[in-house]
Amino acid sequence: MRSVGVEEELLLVDQESGEPTALSQAVLAMASRDGDPDDAFEAELHRQQLEFATSPQEDMSALAREIVRWREAAAQHAETLGAAVVALATSPLPVNPTIGTGPRYQWLEEQFGLTTQEQLTCGCHVHVFVESDEEGVAVLNRIRPWLSALLALSANSPFWQGRNSDYHSYRSRVWGRWPSAGPVELFDDAAAYHEQTRAMVATGALLDKGMVYFDARLSDTYPTVEVRIADVCLEPSMTVLLAMLVRGLVETAAREWRAGEAPVPHSVALLRLASWRAARSGLADELVDPLRMEPAPARSVVEALFAHVRPALEDTGDLETARSLLDRVLRDGNGARVQRAVFERDGNLREVVDECVRRTARGV
Numbered sequence: 001m002r003s004v005g006v007e008e009e010l011l012l013v014d015q016e017s018g019e020p021t022a023l024s025q026a027v028l029a030m031a032s033r034d035g036d037p038d039d040a041f042e043a044e045l046h047r048q049q050l051e052f053a054t055s056p057q058e059d060m061s062a063l064a065r066e067i068v069r070w071r072e073a074a075a076q077h078a079e080t081l082g083a084a085v086v087a088l089a090t091s092p093l094p095v096n097p098t099i100g101t102g103p104r105y106q107w108l109e110e111q112f113g114l115t116t117q118e119q120l121t122c123g124c125h126v127h128v129f130v131e132s133d134e135e136g137v138a139v140l141n142r143i144r145p146w147l148s149a150l151l152a153l154s155a156n157s158p159f160w161q162g163r164n165s166d167y168h169s170y171r172s173r174v175w176g177r178w179p180s181a182g183p184v185e186l187f188d189d190a191a192a193y194h195e196q197t198r199a200m201v202a203t204g205a206l207l208d209k210g211m212v213y214f215d216a217r218l219s220d221t222y223p224t225v226e227v228r229i230a231d232v233c234l235e236p237s238m239t240v241l242l243a244m245l246v247r248g249l250v251e252t253a254a255r256e257w258r259a260g261e262a263p264v265p266h267s268v269a270l271l272r273l274a275s276w277r278a279a280r281s282g283l284a285d286e287l288v289d290p291l292r293m294e295p296a297p298a299r300s301v302v303e304a305l306f307a308h309v310r311p312a313l314e315d316t317g318d319l320e321t322a323r324s325l326l327d328r329v330l331r332d333g334n335g336a337r338v339q340r341a342v343f344e345r346d347g348n349l350r351e352v353v354d355e356c357v358r359r360t361a362r363g364v
Contacts, residue, residue: 001316002129002251003056004063004243005224008232009122010050010071010085010360012078018353020091020120022047022098023083030077040070045105046097046120050074050085056129056222060240060318067236071361087360089122089157089171089231092339092349107207115178121171122232124154124239126246127224133190135254136218136225140193141186141263142253145290147215147229148274149305152298154230154242155282156335159349168282168336169231172275180206181213183271186263193218215275225250229275234335235359241325244318248309251316264291282336283329299330 014021024047031041044051052070057063074085097120099105108116130136155168167173175181180200187193197212206212209220215229227246233239256263274288281287281298289296290304306326313319333341338359342352 001058002247003058004060004129004247005054005056005127005222006063006067006239006243007051007053007125007127008067008071008087008239009044009124010052010074010232011088011091011120011122012048012050012083013086013091013353013357015079015082015084017093018350019093020048020095020097021083023078023081024048024050024100026081027074027077027083030080031073034073034077036073041074043100043102045100045108045116047100048091048095048097048120049122056127060244060316060321063243064236064240067239068361068363071236075361084357085360086353086357087122087156087232087234087335088339088353088356089169089335090160090174091120092159092162092343092352094162095120104207111205111207112178118174118177121157121174123171123175123228124230124232124242126227126230126243127219127222128227128247128250129223130225130250130254131223133193133218135257137187137190137193138257139225139250139253140184140214140216140218142256142261143216143225143227143249144183144186144271145264145266145274146249146305146308147183147227148271148278148288149290149301150227150242150245151229151231151275152278152282152287153245153302153329153334154233154238155279156231156234156339158336158339159343159352162349164343167279168284168334169279171231172229172279175213178211178213180211182215183268183275184214185268186265231335234338234356235362237325237362238329238334241322241329244313244316244322244325245305245309247316248312248318248322251312252309255312266293283334284337302326302330
């Protein structure tokens with residue numbers, strides 16, 4: 001069974017105002033003092049956010065427990081400092097982000113200016129084990145059409161700088177300003193993939209391979225495919241569902257490759273349009289059908305994704321839980337729907353943040 005690991009980026013917000021607060025270094029110091037593993041938490045581009053990473057897990061129950069554990073630990077450290085953590089992909093309230101002090105972050109600010117300043121966004125990255133770079137590139141080729149459905153499911157960023165963005169995932173639109181972000185073309189083999197990333201860095205526009213911000217890529221650190229398209233999910237249950245679906249996609253794609261099935265040859269232009277539609281509509285309106293590239297109801301697209309990975313979910317024992325979690329999000333909505341519902345009820349973005357703080361550390 002393939003192991004899965006998750007990286008989640010969280011916002012740090014002031015307990016009184018709900019506005020993002022630049023306390024990441026203080027929270028990291030608290031975590032170190034309290035004996036958390038050195039690699040559990042790390043700083044991100046802006047000092048108003050914090051990232052944690054789980055260990056690789058084959059069992060999804062163990063992954064769920066670890067996600068909740070690190071969310072709760074981050075919340076406890078932040079609370080000591082008069083702050084809270086919240087799994088929001090963008091801040092509903094206005095914010096003037098503070099860029100970290102490390103040389104990498106300073107280089108980004110010098111090179112990309114306002115693009116760097118405005119990148120206070122939080123994503124969820126899912127790593128799934130692959131046996132080789134060849135298998136990994138074959139997987140990347142075959143999961144491309146399905147990634148926009150994952151974005152629609154995870155959408156959790158309808159507000160930007162105190163305003164309704166009219167998107168369900170505005171984070172993905174902000175993230176797309178990086179020149180190396182988004183979908184990519186098909187690769188003939190692993191050598192072609194590595195040559196592409198080498199050539200991208202050689203332009204001088206990117207600092208290193210870590211800036212190859214494809215929607216899905218080979219990890220430069222672990223033997224994994226890293227799917228990076230999703231917003232950070234409001235509740236841990238949604239993160240677990242995302243991890244199940246991504247593992248199912250990777251396993252399904254690897255089986256297709258071994259069976260000699262060719263990948264769907266959609267152009268990058270079409271994939272970009274599908275991602276835009278997923279960001280705009282979330283689960284509330286039409287998406288782009290992953291195979292036909294035509295408008296289709298969001299539910300039918302999500303159900304097509306589930307049907308596509310169903311055999312893999314059955315083999316890992318995840319089918320029943322994944323079906324239950326998917327039914328829940330289709331019934332109750334994702335993070336974007338929750339945020340909008342609270343705002344429609346209370347007319348107050350501060351209440352949106354409060355509700356999302358409460359939901360962030362829920363159990364699974």
